[in-house]
Amino acid sequence: MRQLKMLALATALISTFAQAHNINNGQALPSVSVEKYGELTLSGDDVGFKTWSSAELTGKARIIQAIAGRSSSKEMNAPLVEAIKAADFSNDTxxxxxxxxxxxxxxxxxxxxxxxAEDSKRExxxxxxxxxESGAVAGAWNLREENSAIVVVDQEGVVRFVKEGALNEVEIKQVIDLVNKLIQ
Incomplete structure (x- = not known):
């Protein structure tokens, strides 16, 4: 019976680690590009798409929210989105x-x-x-399904914070404070 419990625990631990993201603080994000659909562009009220690459994540401090295409994943970090709006960061930095x-x-x-997504781009x-469309980012970064990942990168594209799942109040404050530090 004890061996069976140990085997079950080992299996659970292995599957947990196997599903862990591969994003590390102090390093660039794993390289990935999205061919279809890609980054949304706006011309007047018309939304278009262009190929996007993680190599484009330089030049500004960024909070990246990688989410499953589900309302539950979007809502997971809605308090962070509200904190970002309230922080009113400069679009220049x-x-x-x-x-x-x-x-x-x-x-x-x-x-x-x-x-x-198109409505959000207009707003x-x-x-x-x-x-x-194909989950290239989730695959390249080894993100869990039905989830939300928050990543903060500096102007050079180096990861300064990463967490999968909902951020608590302390972590939200940490993210906002970190961005304020990075844009000074």
Whole structure:
């Protein structure tokens, strides 16, 4: 019986570690590009798409939110989004980048996810929004399904903070304080 419990514990630990992201503080993000759909662009009220690459995450401090294409994943870090709005960071030194994994959407809702991303781009035109149809980012960064990952990178694209899952109040304050430090 004891061996069975140990085997179950070992299996659980191995599967947990196997699903851990591969994003490390002090390093650049693993390289990835999104060919379809990619980064949303805005021309007047018309939304278009262009290929996006993680190599573009330099030049400004950024909070990257990589989320599954599900409302539950979007809501997971809604308090952080409100804190970002309240912080009113300068667009000259800061950029929010939201990467939506359309491949991790509830079956049959892909069109809604795309439409919602387009509406968000119209509402927050200064934000960088990436619609990832095939889940390339989640695959390259080894992100968990049905989740939200928050990553802060500095102007050189070096990771300064990373967490999968909902941030608590202390972590939200930590992220906002870190961005304030990075943009000074």
């Amino acid at each position: 800061y950029q929010t980048t939201t990467i939506i994994n359309q491949d991790d959407a509830i079956w049959g809702t892909g069109g809604f996810v795309k439409s919602s 927050f035109s200064w934000s960088s929004i990436v619609l990832d």
